[in-house]
Amino acid sequence: MSSTTDDQVTDLQVTAPLRVVIAEDSAVLRDGLVQLLVDRGFVITGAVSDPESLRRSVERDRPDVAIVDIRMPPTFTDEGLRAAIDLRQQHEGLGILLFSQYIETRYAAELLAEDASGIGYLLKDRVADVSDFVEALVRVASGGTALDPEVITQLMGASRRTQSLSVLSAREKEVLSLMAEGRSNAAIAAALVISDGAVEKHVANIFTKFDLPVSQSDHRRVLAVLRFLDS
Amino acid sequence: MTPGQTEDMGEQVDGVGRRMRALFKEMVTTVMDGRSDRAKEIVRLIEREPFTRRTWSEFSFLTIGAPLAGIGLACVTVALFAGVALAITFFGLAVMALSVRMARGFGGFNRQLARGLLDEHIEDPEPFVARPGFLGWLQSALRDRTGWRCMAYLAIKVPLATLGILVGFAAWWDAFFCLTYPVWGGAGGRAAVFGLPEVVFGPSFFSAGQYGFLHGLGVFCAGIVFFLAAPWAVRVVVYLDRRVMRVLLAPDALSARVRVLERARAQSVDSSAATLRRIERDLHDGTQAQLVALAMRLGMAREKLAAIGDADGGVSGEHGGRTELDHIRQLVDDAHRGAKEAIVELRDLARGIHPPALDVGLEGALSTLAARSTVPTELTVTLHDRPTPAIEAIAYFCVAELLANVAQHAHASHASIMCTDHGQWLRVVVRDDGTGGAELSRMGSTSSGLVGLTDRVHAVDGRLDIASPPRGPTVVTVDLPLHA
Numbered sequence: 001m002s003s004t005t006d007d008q009v010t011d012l013q014v015t016a017p018l019r020v021v022i023a024e025d026s027a028v029l030r031d032g033l034v035q036l037l038v039d040r041g042f043v044i045t046g047a048v049s050d051p052e053s054l055r056r057s058v059e060r061d062r063p064d065v066a067i068v069d070i071r072m073p074p075t076f077t078d079e080g081l082r083a084a085i086d087l088r089q090q091h092e093g094l095g096i097l098l099f100s101q102y103i104e105t106r107y108a109a110e111l112l113a114e115d116a117s118g119i120g121y122l123l124k125d126r127v128a129d130v131s132d133f134v135e136a137l138v139r140v141a142s143g144g145t146a147l148d149p150e151v152i153t154q155l156m157g158a159s160r161r162t163q164s165l166s167v168l169s170a171r172e173k174e175v176l177s178l179m180a181e182g183r184s185n186a187a188i189a190a191a192l193v194i195s196d197g198a199v200e201k202h203v204a205n206i207f208t209k210f211d212l213p214v215s216q217s218d219h220r221r222v223l224a225v226l227r228f229l230d231s
Numbered sequence: 232m233t234p235g236q237t238e239d240m241g242e243q244v245d246g247v248g249r250r251m252r253a254l255f256k257e258m259v260t261t262v263m264d265g266r267s268d269r270a271k272e273i274v275r276l277i278e279r280e281p282f283t284r285r286t287w288s289e290f291s292f293l294t295i296g297a298p299l300a301g302i303g304l305a306c307v308t309v310a311l312f313a314g315v316a317l318a319i320t321f322f323g324l325a326v327m328a329l330s331v332r333m334a335r336g337f338g339g340f341n342r343q344l345a346r347g348l349l350d351e352h353i354e355d356p357e358p359f360v361a362r363p364g365f366l367g368w369l370q371s372a373l374r375d376r377t378g379w380r381c382m383a384y385l386a387i388k389v390p391l392a393t394l395g396i397l398v399g400f401a402a403w404w405d406a407f408f409c410l411t412y413p414v415w416g417g418a419g420g421r422a423a424v425f426g427l428p429e430v431v432f433g434p435s436f437f438s439a440g441q442y443g444f445l446h447g448l449g450v451f452c453a454g455i456v457f458f459l460a461a462p463w464a465v466r467v468v469v470y471l472d473r474r475v476m477r478v479l480l481a482p483d484a485l486s487a488r489v490r491v492l493e494r495a496r497a498q499s500v501d502s503s504a505a506t507l508r509r510i511e512r513d514l515h516d517g518t519q520a521q522l523v524a525l526a527m528r529l530g531m532a533r534e535k536l537a538a539i540g541d542a543d544g545g546v547s548g549e550h551g552g553r554t555e556l557d558h559i560r561q562l563v564d565d566a567h568r569g570a571k572e573a574i575v576e577l578r579d580l581a582r583g584i585h586p587p588a589l590d591v592g593l594e595g596a597l598s599t600l601a602a603r604s605t606v607p608t609e610l611t612v613t614l615h616d617r618p619t620p621a622i623e624a625i626a627y628f629c630v631a632e633l634l635a636n637v638a639q640h641a642h643a644s645h646a647s648i649m650c651t652d653h654g655q656w657l658r659v660v661v662r663d664d665g666t667g668g669a670e671l672s673r674m675g676s677t678s679s680g681l682v683g684l685t686d687r688v689h690a691v692d693g694r695l696d697i698a699s700p701p702r703g704p705t706v707v708t709v710d711l712p713l714h715a
Contacts, residue, residue: 026520032527039531076512077590101519101578104588105602106595124519125574128526128567130534154602 019063021046023054051083065095065141095140103150116223120146145182145222152180155229175202180225286462289469292348297392303337304385328372338381356482363653384479395468402461409454500715504621511585526570604634609647618713633661641665659709667703691715
């Protein structure tokens with residue numbers, strides 16, 4: 001029972017290592033992900049290649065987060081997304097990081113329809129920037145949100161609120177994009193190399209300009225921004 | 232020669248003669264029997280013919296067909312002439328198109344009639360398919376070969392029907408009156424004054440003004456001849472009609488050829504779409520995944536190298552090792568960046584081959600396009616039937632190219648995509664509120680972009696229309712058949 005020993009070991013640490021299941025039909029990428037995550041101290045409860053095995057694996061091992069490829073057998077269209085939506089309903093608190101070669105606005109909209117907590121949607125490319133990827137995975141596992149910058153670009157580009165976006169300063173737009181990706185104030189500050197206080201000020205400005213309710217929780221904040229952009 | 236020999240010879244000659252006589256007799260009997268059998272057969276056929284189902288079916292065909300042809304031609308001619316007379320106005324064209332549609336209807340009815348009564352199975356031509364919109368209908372109707380051919384049939388049908396009445400009906404008519412003559416004419420001593428019998432039995436000839444028993448008998452016998460001949464007279468006329476129908480109401484050789492070619496084209500269009508889809512999938516499953524894995528490993532290596540550098544930074548001050556490490560870092564950095572760029576390029580390439588979102592449907596794929604557009608774009612999709620993958624791909628690439636064009640040249644603040652189906656057609660309208668003045672030759676993000684697309688649209692009999700007055704708005708309408 002390796003997982004038990006893992007649990008015992010992790011009990012000694014401050015935080016338990018996250019338990020991850022990977023559903024990816026490409027063997028090369030699946031093995032690579034396993035290698036990467038093990039290297040970073042995650043526990044891999046399963047590495048599967050189709051939605052059915054993913055369901056069984058989640059049922060059996062109750063992982064904290066699932067990395068799910070959108071295109072999987074048998075039809076190679078959006079099986080992963082369907083499986084993810086089902087899993088979300090059956091397993092409360094299970095983080096889902098959808099992983100795809102393409103960003104489809106419709107998928108993002110479908111995924112974020114109810115709740116943005118514990119949801120991630122990233123391009124596969126993002127795995128190349130290992131630390132950012134791991135950070136996003138941890139965020140999703142702990143109930144946060146991780147959206148690909150591409151999703152945000154699409155939403156901001158398509159938004160009928162372009163007029164409203166023009167009231168923001170350049171810096172505020174940057175903060176808005178990062179905020180919509182699901183990053184916390186501290187992460188935004190680190191990314192833009194500014195102080196936490198400055199970020200807080202920008203965020204407050206954005207919410208005032210958009211007339212949005214201020215929320216403490218990161219993912220609620222994301223949802224508010226997305227709703228605003230998508231409306 | 233001995234007498235015995237002579238006797239023998241005589242017997243031999245006798246034998247040969249006997250045998251030959253027997254043979255000849257046999258031959259004659261055979262021929263005569265055969266002939267009489269044939270003759271009997273023909274007689275039986277002639278006797279039976281007036282009472283067969285076929286005869287009466289053909290007669291019904293003549294009876295129903297004749298007035299129908301009259302009405303049909305009248306309607307079509309009136310409409311056609313009105314159309315020609317009004318052709319100078321737009322309304323005239325509509326009337327003309329209507330007459331072509333009516334001719335098709337009459338042609339179809341005639342085909343049904345021939346099928347039901349004559350057992351003449353004429354293949355149905357392609358159903359009429361109108362392009363979307365009133366103008367599309369007008370154009371399709373006026374260019375409907377089948378409709379015009381039906382009109383030609385109606386035109387020929389009228390003299391045929393007249394001949395049918397003169398020959399076919401008259402034969403039955405004469406037969407009826409001749410056979411009943413002894414009852415209504417012979418008794419009263421009146422002349423047989425109708426149709427052909429009047430010529431034969433008229434007062435000037437034969438009877439020489441005498442209408443006695445012999446005259447009556449003659450007329451009656453003629454009636455029998457008419458009665459037996461009538462089915463054949465009808466048959467000859469119907470035969471002519473059959474020949475004309477086979478030529479004008481069946482799909483003509485050209486249309487049949489076009490149909491075959493269209494089918495072949497649809498197959499090749501579909502199969503090339505399937506091939507593109509397979510290539511994209513192979514790229515996705517193979518090369519793209521491997522590149523991502525490669526970039527990921529390079530990313531890991533990069534971070535590990537950075538960690539080594541950080542750890543060693545304070546301790547090792549060795550100058551040579553430092554530069555070496557920096558050099559390695561630089562190499563890995565470059566490789567990492569290169570791999571990431573390759574992923575993006577490959578993704579764009581794959582998306583250009585076959586956008587994967589199309590597998591789920593046109594609406595989803597278009598919504599991503601609309602979202603990616605830099606000009607705020609509104610999307611409305613109302614589809615009752617899913618087009619074939621090849622058509623979906625053409626529609627998708629048209630919209631992609633048009634949106635790229637709007638973003639680059641139109642100076643628009645708003646664009647909209649409308650995607651609807653009209654019967655057998657898919658209509659995609661891309662509209663922007665930009666400066667207008669767009670022309671096909673000048674459009675396209677790349678010079679070949681839109682021109683290439685127009686070729687793809689034409690390849691499936693679609694159309695691409697641009698309405699772009701100076702100062703806008705620009706409206707591009709793409710019509711594609713739902714099924715290639």
